[in-house]
Amino acid sequence: MKEIEQLVRKNIIALKAYSSARDEFKGETLSSNHTIFIDANENPLGSVGFAQSYNRYPDPTQRSLKDEIAKLKNTKADTIFLGNGSDEAIDLLIRIFCEPQKDTILITPPTYGMYEVAANINDVGIERVLLRESDFGISAENILAKITPHTKLIFLCSPNNPTGNLLKRDDIVRILQTFTGIVVIDEAYIDFAETPSWIATLQHYPRLVVLQTFSKAWGLAGLRLGMAFAHPMIIQLINKVKPPYNINQATQEIALTVLKQKNDYQKHLQTLIAERVKLYDNLTRMPLFEKVFPSEANFVLVRPKTDAQQLYDYLISQSIIVRNRSSQPLCQNTLRLSVGSPAENELLIEKLRQFSI
Numbered sequence: 217m218k219e220i221e222q223l224v225r226k227n228i229i230a231l232k233a234y235s236s237a238r239d240e241f242k243g244e245t246l247s248s249n250h251t252i253f254i255d256a257n258e259n260p261l262g263s264v265g266f267a268q269s270y271n272r273y274p275d276p277t278q279r280s281l282k283d284e285i286a287k288l289k290n291t292k293a294d295t296i297f298l299g300n301g302s303d304e305a306i307d308l309l310i311r312i313f314c315e316p317q318k319d320t321i322l323i324t325p326p327t328y329g330m331y332e333v334a335a336n337i338n339d340v341g342i343e344r345v346l347l348r349e350s351d352f353g354i355s356a357e358n359i360l361a362k363i364t365p366h367t368k369l370i371f372l373c374s375p376n377n378p379t380g381n382l383l384k385r386d387d388i389v390r391i392l393q394t395f396t397g398i399v400v401i402d403e404a405y406i407d408f409a410e411t412p413s414w415i416a417t418l419q420h421y422p423r424l425v426v427l428q429t430f431s432k433a434w435g436l437a438g439l440r441l442g443m444a445f446a447h448p449m450i451i452q453l454i455n456k457v458k459p460p461y462n463i464n465q466a467t468q469e470i471a472l473t474v475l476k477q478k479n480d481y482q483k484h485l486q487t488l489i490a491e492r493v494k495l496y497d498n499l500t501r502m503p504l505f506e507k508v509f510p511s512e513a514n515f516v517l518v519r520p521k522t523d524a525q526q527l528y529d530y531l532i533s534q535s536i537i538v539r540n541r542s543s544q545p546l547c548q549n550t551l552r553l554s555v556g557s558p559a560e561n562e563l564l565i566e567k568l569r570q571f572s573i
């Protein structure tokens with residue numbers, strides 16, 4: 217795949233990946249009692265003071281877990297990378313494609329802060345094209361006008377954090393068809409939106425990377441498990457660069473268990489989406505807010521008529537912690553409210569009503 221290869225840093229093309237014990241012996245005999253594993257300097261006696269054994273290194277390529285995710289997402293296992301949160305995928309993509317002090321990424325503020333932080337850590341420049349103020353949409357034209365020969369990655373977040381809106385398909389298609397670098401679509405909140413994932417289009421766009429996560433809809437933020445979906449060649453590059461055992465054994469086991477609970481997942485989703493709709497309706501009916509931004513995610517961005525910081529402080533005094541997003545471009549005087557449990561949302565509304573009178 218020349219069109220991908222020519223985008224990759226030379227040292228990464230030349231890189232010979234670390235070969236772990238588990239890479240070199242791939243036999244499916246790990247559970248057999250008859251095989252002696254003395255190839256990885258593990259502790260053969262088990263884990264100290266813990267009934268469950270974590271004494272063996274985990275599968276570096278998470279084959280069982282990827283097979284399940286492949287079924288769920290209707291894709292092939294070789295199009296999947298699993299990371300220690302999707303933040304790991306963001307960092308690895310920048311490291312693979314961007315030459316420090318030379319190449320750049322393009323982001324569309326206001327958006328998720330990690331793209332910028334990961335670029336800064338890697339000493340990679342950042343181009344910014346603000347979202348449209350009227351609807352927080354992107355202008356494909358403005359984005360394409362801003363790219364340079366050094367622009368390697370465009371990060372698009374849909375539904376976008378912190379604004380909550382989906383980016384229009386036509387605008388993204390236009391970028392995918394014109395930009396010769398990598399387009400990353402961050403779908404951390406896609407489960408809450410009524411739109412198909414871009415994963416379904418991977419075959420048409422070999423330079424597309426789709427990010428998803430178990431941190432939001434699946435309720436596993438504490439586990440740290442993120443997904444990247446892309447052309448197998450991009451996945452192979454990420455696998456070459458990633459730490460060998462980046463997804464620990466406990467995470468792989470728990471995720472496999474959770475993936476069997478599809479009914480529970482649907483119940484969570486239904487509750488959270490219904491609560492978002494209710495929260496939005498309640499907020500829009502309150503005179504306290506100048507603007508309540510429509511959301512396809514599990515949060516709602518609001519602009520109070522009063523000082524956002526004052527409302528933020530009041531909510532803290534009522535033991536309710538929200539996110540003040542006022543420092544973000546186009547988000548002056550805004551707070552981001554995550555959808556809580558039904559009881560939490562009721563309490564939030566009650567406290568907000570008390571503030572407005």
Ligand SMILES: *Cc1c(COP(=O)(O)O)cnc(C)c1O
Nearest residue numbers: 301302303328377404429431442
């Ligand atoms: C929460 C979030 C993520 C998830 O990050 P993890 O590292 O997987 O927890 C990714 N992108 C956006 C836009 C987010 O808001």
